[in-house]
Amino acid sequence: MSPTPAHPLNPVVEQVTTTITERSQVSRERYLSLMRQQAETKPHRSKLSCTNLAHTFAASEDDEKVILKQLHSNANIGIVTAYNDMLSAHQPLKDYPELIKQALLPLGHTAQVAGGVPAMCDGITQGQAGMELSLFSRDTIALAAAVGLSHNVFDGILCLGVCDKIVPGLLMAALRFGHLPCIFVPAGPMPSGISNSEKAKTRQKFAEGKATNEELLDSETKSYHSPGTCTFYGTANTNQMLMEAMGLHLPDSAFCAPDSALRHAFVQRAATRVSEITGLTEHYTPVADVVCERSIVNAMVTLLATGGSTNLIIHLTAIARCAGIHITLDDFDRLSDVVPLITRVYPNGQADINQFHHAGGTSRVIYELLSAGLVHEDVKTVAGQGLKAYAKKAELVNDHISYHPAGTGTDKEIIRTVADPFAPMGGIKRLKGNLGDAIIKVSAVPEEHWHIHAPARIFHDQGDFIQAFQDGQMTGDFVAVVRFQGPKANGMPELHKLMPLLGVLQDRGQKVALVTDGRLSGASGKVPAALHVCPEAMQLGAISQIEEGDMVELNCHTGELNVTSSDLSTRPFAQPPAGHATGIGRELFSVFRHSVGPTSQGAISIQWEEQG
Incomplete structure (x- = not known):
């Protein structure tokens, strides 16, 4: 079965894209002009004086120093990480830099941790004073990532981050270094615990005084119990869905389990792939070209079709502006009239994100949207094949990632076709x-x-x-x-x-x-x-x-x-x-x-x- 059946683009989607493009013409060209100026010298560390350069690799291993001294063909990848071991979604990121370096070194490339960014969890700060820092942490993350990348010694970026403000903040920063290619490297969801609906019932009972504090804590710890993202379709998992729709992940990598063999293969493949699309190669794919008016519309449509987090209305608007693109609530509203709701994942349904993934997940959603002409296929992606590459399921075969068409699936309680949706308009x-x-x-x-x-x-x-x-x-x-x-x-x-x-x-x-x-x-x-x-x-x-x-x-x-x-x-x-x-x-x-x-x-x- 072909993963991308031919279908003309929906006229409203086309009109909204045209409106955004025309509205953004001046600011987008100004942005792209700046990115072209920043891209002029490659490798970027060749601009540095000898003193600057020596500082760059003073702490590197000897074999890495040999590569970093070569200023004409070998890529140096900057890793920006949101690792900390308090937040379950980011704890798996601890070992990713070493996996990345191991994948790149045999190819004659290097990677360095450019910097770490803060990562706070709204699940911890809900109802607490610290919650008033949450939204601003996004812009703080963008600033912190920019500081790490400002050394200007990198030919590509790998962003390690998952949750609410972290992914938007990282992408906002990456877009200001948009002359570089960038791949986002997720960590995946924790295994399913008690059902989200059971958790919600206990919370309501506690609110009514019908459950004790001990019963509530027992329920919560059965729900949030191991490394990985929370299993409901909240902001963290909506981030991951939209990174796929925008072509910034490797295809089907969003919801693979943490610490699985396939997850480790995704991390290492992200490293080798970013080295293949730097300005040192003929496949140069800067993030400024990946995040364009069409890919922003693809993200908007996917958000509506999946009933994702309302936080992404704010974040997508901010992300777009960092790329010189201006979107409005009118754009979302017009798209919502023609984009149906095709998924049911808690809180929109009973399934959790692991069940969604097993039912076809991101690849099947993108397959359905492509089939109906609701998203643009002709976009640049880090996979290099347009959006059709994201309508495929991944599996590990002989230690290598292999893809096959997503197909239409059979679990109509979790994912439906555009022709038979859960609701005729977006979520x-x-x-x-x-x-x-x-x-x-x-x-x-x-x-x-x-x-x-x-x-x-x-x-x-x-x-x-x-x-x-x-x-x-x-x-x-x-x-x-x-x-x-x-x-x-x-x-x-x-x-x-x-x-x-x-x-x-x-x-x-x-x-x-x-x-x-x-x-x-x-x-x-x-x-x-x-x-x-x-x-x-x-x-x-x-x-x-x-x-x-x-x-x-x-x-x-x-x-x-x-x-x-x-x-x-x-x-x-x-x-x-x-x-x-x-x-x-x-x-x-x-x-x-x-x-x-x-x-x-x-x-x-x-x-x-x-x-x-």
């Missing part, structure tokens, strides 16, 4: 109205909860909502408005601790929803939640003018988010709460809060050449 939808712009993840919300018209309950902190719930005050139907949670206010922490409580109330028969200028994690679940409301309250957005009892309407069918009972134009703006700027390092990040842009533009707090 994420735009909302707009007199409250501004917002997004909502509808893929996990039952359709009977897509429309709510109820009085507002106003909170400036999720802790206040939790206390009101514990005091029995959250009765009747309501829309919880949790504001001053945007990037300028407090770094835009995820508000995931609200979900079990709202789920309890919804299960009791109350009609409830959340409206916030903050975020939820990729595990956004069954309760309707209008997120990333923009302008945020701290920028005098309309969300700061709502008062207790105002009638708020959230309608996923029509895409509307409005206060229906009052004229907000005459209302004063609420004052922000005090006391969110210090402690747990938050004071160090004031520069980010002051300079950050709106979420609709990627919530970027750092500057680059094109803005100068």
